[in-house]
Amino acid sequence: MLKSARKGLYPFFYTSLLILFSLPSGSFADVVITELLAAPGTDWSGDGTIDWRDDEWVEIANRGDSAVDLIDYWVSDELDDSPIRYRFSGMLEPGEVAWVTGQEARAWQLEMGLGGAGLSLRNTSGEVVLYHDIGDSVALADVIVYETYQVDYERALGRHPLDSENWMLFDGLNLYHGSQEPGSTGCLPSPGVINDCGDVSSSGLDWGNLKGLYGLPDS
Numbered sequence: 001m002l003k004s005a006r007k008g009l010y011p012f013f014y015t016s017l018l019i020l021f022s023l024p025s026g027s028f029a030d031v032v033i034t035e036l037l038a039a040p041g042t043d044w045s046g047d048g049t050i051d052w053r054d055d056e057w058v059e060i061a062n063r064g065d066s067a068v069d070l071i072d073y074w075v076s077d078e079l080d081d082s083p084i085r086y087r088f089s090g091m092l093e094p095g096e097v098a099w100v101t102g103q104e105a106r107a108w109q110l111e112m113g114l115g116g117a118g119l120s121l122r123n124t125s126g127e128v129v130l131y132h133d134i135g136d137s138v139a140l141a142d143v144i145v146y147e148t149y150q151v152d153y154e155r156a157l158g159r160h161p162l163d164s165e166n167w168m169l170f171d172g173l174n175l176y177h178g179s180q181e182p183g184s185t186g187c188l189p190s191p192g193v194i195n196d197c198g199d200v201s202s203s204g205l206d207w208g209n210l211k212g213l214y215g216l217p218d219s
């Protein structure tokens with residue numbers, strides 16, 4: 001119901017996107033999606049409760065060489081319909097990351113009169129799309145299409161290294177034992193921090209370390 005209502009709100013995106021998809025790649029921004037977690041089991045938002053909607057998150061980074069005003073960037077969970085889920089704000093310096101939780105997205109939506117769906121990341125096959133407003137037009141900045149196993153419970157999917165198009169599992173909180181690629185790394189999700197999987201091995205992980213890292217209770 002919410003989705004169909006938004007279709008009426010954003011029909012102009014179809015037209016804008018069709019035009020801008022044909023632009024040369026040099027027109028695309030240096031800000032890209034770097035990590036996402038769609039099925040949370042941790043209080044990532046830090047509000048004291050674990051919530052399937054509020055604790056989802058999406059991370060972006062500026063891999064260009066100049067600061068970017070994020071007010072022109074917004075995220076959606078659908079490439080075709082593209083309801084706006086959250087508009088970023090503030091300056092992002094080169095090499096810096098920013099991230100948004102479902103809770104922050106929902107608060108922004110309520111303020112803007114756009115409902116309160118949060119980031120609305122599907123726990124099965126889905127996508128995260130980053131758009132870049134340029135004047136009156138909308139450009140596709142980045143999109144990641146993911147498979148169900150990649151976003152299983154507490155499993156993050158992340159770009160690594162930053163300057164690549166390589167995506168890998170950050171499944172240290174819920175190891176993947178299947179044979180699909182990308183496979184298990186045992187590395188931990190890292191919202192708000194540049195992705196790094198170089199110095200953490202799956203054999204070196206234990207729950208004590210994880211609890212300490214995230215401040216989780218011992219129980």
Ligand SMILES: [Ca+2]
Nearest residue numbers: 038121122123
């Ligand atoms: Ca979800």
Ligand SMILES: [Ca+2]
Nearest residue numbers: 190191193195
């Ligand atoms: Ca990260």
